[in-house]
Amino acid sequence: MNGRYSLNLPIDLKQEAEQVAEQQKISLNQLILWSLTEKVTSLKGNLNDPEFPSISYRRDSTNQLIPIIRGKGIRVQTIVIASKQWKESVADICKQYGLSKKMVDDALGFYSAHKKIVDALIEENELLENVHA
Template sequence: MFPELTYRRGASGLAVPILDGTGLRVQTLAVASQQWGLSAKQIAAEYDLSEAQVNAALAFYAVHQQEIDEAIASEVALESAYNV
């Protein structure tokens, strides 16, 4: 369903969805879209991707939003704990 994506084991040992051949996590592109308000075209330019790659990652995010949002929240909490 999402041939542009694959998984890589993260530091936690959990499988993390990434854009195949780039190493870029789907959650990174989701944050760029959702929190930074960047368009697919802007994200593509920022990360040297095609708009098709960005759109595939954002479509994957839409289908898996809850689990990716939980991963983002977990990462933010971990960063906050270490920056106290």
């Protein structure tokens, strides 16, 4: 197999997916890969917390599981930083990242319930930024 694949998506689904990809400023291929990765990770690990249906997991380049907003690929830690460090309102976060209020509320609720995990991810990213600065 050469890594190429063909999908026969229903026209309506393809058009909707193209719109979402454009909103996220990514290719349709990236959106499909993100979605498939989220679904496979979810099914394999069953890590999803039923209290936060908007939150799923994706593996990063180091194979570490990262909590993200389902269907958007935005990391929970990004929303937490916007809210806690930058003091942005939920409405501003929704507008800036193209999210529903429910998605932002789930991300912040997930943070409250899993604070140690998300704080560790934030700290790790800050350390990496300082090393590469």
